[in-house]
Amino acid sequence: MASDGGARMMDGHRHPLWKGTSVRSTLQDLMRQLPAVNELLDAYGGRKDAVRERDAKLLTRLARRILDAERHRLRQEAEKGLAPSPRPLDALAFEMNRALTDFDRPRTHPVVNATGVVLHSGLGRAPWPDAAFAALEATRRYCLLEVEAEEGKRRRRDAFCEDLLVELTGAEAAFVVNNNAAATLIILNTLGAGKQIVVSRSQMIEIGGSFRLPDVFEASGCRLREVGTTNRSYVRDYEAALGDDTAALLLVHTSNYRIVGFTEHVDLPELVALGREHGLPVIHDVGSGSLIDLTPLGVPDEPPVQTSVKAGADVVCFSGDKLIGGPQAGIIVGKKEWIEKIRKNPLARALRIDKVTCVALEATLKLYMEPDSLFAKVPTLGALTESLESIEQRATLLQRALDKVLDGKGAALLLEDTSELGAGTLPTHGLPTLCVTLDIKGVGATDLARALRTGRPSVFSRIKDDLVLLDARTIGDDDVSLIAEALQHIVEDLDS
Structure with missing residues (x-):
């Protein structure tokens, strides 16, 4: 934290908010404006039924975590010489709802493996029979x-x-x-x-x-x-x-x-x-x-x-x-x-x-x-030995589904490429495959791949030549609709 002598700004000047006062005393005033844990729980609960449906200890722990994060944000902004202000109570209550949703969502959740790596260590290696x-x-x-x-x-x-x-x-x-x-x-x-x-x-x-x-x-x-x-x-x-x-x-x-x-x-x-x-x-x-x-x-x-x-x-x-x-x-x-x-x-x-x-x-x-x-x-053996003709059929279905979702906002095209077994197995032996390249106007490949990974459903792809590739060898027939759903969410976010 900056000294009591004043807050720092990026250009070396003090922000008007801090003139004539100390950073510490101003921060203390800001901290006092934050709601108490019970106030945040009341704002989140509203009719109280939301609170009654969940364990009070869990909700209290989440409320404290949100308030701690808010205090940390205020300190960080003050140290940077900004003029921090606490977020309103309704915004903090919304954070409670998001925190509870994140808590309920398993950290290890199903994903679509469109990387083309059959035994992907980061995605759990072999899919079980x-x-x-x-x-x-x-x-x-x-x-x-x-x-x-x-x-x-x-x-x-x-x-x-x-x-x-x-x-x-x-x-x-x-x-x-x-x-x-x-x-x-x-x-x-x-x-x-x-x-x-x-x-x-x-x-x-x-x-x-x-x-x-x-x-x-x-x-x-x-x-x-x-x-x-x-x-x-x-x-x-x-x-x-x-x-x-x-x-x-x-x-x-x-x-x-x-x-x-x-x-x-x-x-x-x-x-x-x-x-x-x-x-x-x-x-x-x-x-x-x-x-x-x-x-x-x-x-x-x-x-x-x-x-x-x-x-x-x-x-x-x-x-x-x-x-x-x-x-x-x-x-x-x-x-x-x-x-x-x-x-x-x-x-x-x-x-x-x-x-x-x-x-x-x-x-x-x-x-x-x-x-x-x-x-x-055995899915691993199936993916390893699936015919290129069968893979092409799935890739074609995926390409058509994604092209429909894009509706002119980008392009989904078929591309011949190579999959790999992964997990340190057969490093010199590639597997011929068909991929769908995904390109959205105004969105870089890195950003698009990140959006696919962090969305729901979560889709892992690979990037080649500044294009996102979805490898049909490692996706199942049921994954086609999931990938289309994930892309639909991304397109809707761009339109909003």
């Missing part, structure tokens, strides 16, 4: 989570998921934690705490949120031994690094980047052979994780988990909310000897999944038991 949502009904009440019904004895909460994972991957055992970073942490801590784990320098990855593999090594209590160079590693590099304190060999699938050109890398069978020769377990972090072979569908470089198991990896870990298309989870499969040790690690309690993840993951995994209908039931 209907079966996973239906399974959540069981979690609203007491449910059979850690007890079996026949004898009433306790059982593991992930037992059903383990049965399915063993069946689907061919592994001896399975264990599930809350994400793949947690899976990596508990594996390294169990197999290598206080010891050395050998990994290629080219696999020292960083993924979203500044998650770095070397940091996980440090947190797990094991020592990292990098071998090879960024672009070339050989079996002899691993072998030369082995010592009495070596606990395991690690292979990391680089899901979120590729090194091409003059390269040489050790593949899993080679590493497994080295591990068996020296009596060392081999860990394979496959990252995104797929339970089916996507190569015939034009998706390369994402080997299914079953391939790692068959190759002899002792422990394999991967995500549940990427290519599998289920809830967030870190899935660990492999040899029973190692899975049991991981399960008994004290960290297992801290990293375990909750009942919602249990039932949603189980429901998702069951879909993989019926492969003929899999792509129709």
Whole structure:
């Protein structure tokens, strides 16, 4: 706050309001003009029924928040040398209504993903299958989570998921934690705490949120031994690094980047052979994780988990909310000897999944038991493999709907472009798509994209060449009307 000597203005002169008085005393006078909390509640309640319908403590908290914000505004304007004045009571009462509306609106609300990023981390990654949502009904009440019904004895909460994972991957055992970073942490801590784990320098990855593999090594209590160079590693590099304190060999699938050109890398069978020769377990972090072979569908470089198991990896870990298309989870499969040790690690309690993840993951995994209908039931796989012809049909419907809303105030046109899988998966593999470009006269692309995001319904798009793009690959048929509704609100605001 400015000193009692006077308020500052942007040009260095004092505002007439402050002449002959102090900023502090003038502010005190302004603060006294603000209503008391009860006065604001009375103005908001009017007939009192609005207040009676809501908890008095909540309304009081909101009223105090609004009055605090008003005091802060007055101070800020005074410090800038302006001539602040309190807003009238009816305006503050309107703020009460808006604050209550904002409070009732969930912060995590549904949005339309028109970005073209199938696995959008900011928008919740994989959209769940209907079966996973239906399974959540069981979690609203007491449910059979850690007890079996026949004898009433306790059982593991992930037992059903383990049965399915063993069946689907061919592994001896399975264990599930809350994400793949947690899976990596508990594996390294169990197999290598206080010891050395050998990994290629080219696999020292960083993924979203500044998650770095070397940091996980440090947190797990094991020592990292990098071998090879960024672009070339050989079996002899691993072998030369082995010592009495070596606990395991690690292979990391680089899901979120590729090194091409003059390269040489050790593949899993080679590493497994080295591990068996020296009596060392081999860990394979496959990252995104797929339970089916996507190569015939034009998706390369994402080997299914079953391939790692068959190759002899002792422990394999991967995500549940990427290519599998289920809830967030870190899935660990492999040899029973190692899975049991991981399960008994004290960290297992801290990293375990909750009942919602249990039932949603189980429901998702069951879909993989019926492969003929899999792509129709798992939205991620459907979006990944949808034909360009089908996408074009949806894009055309969207273009016509938006063109009707614009009514000459702008243009909505079709554009061929490329979608991406996202979440650090298949970074070099684009997906051909059809987009609708959106352009409104007098409105910049950045402002238009912001208006779409902050509106209701909320629509997330992408910007290319100063145009807003709505990618038809990641929108559903029901989203067409929602996008048109969002645009209608924007057009109406421009007209008002």
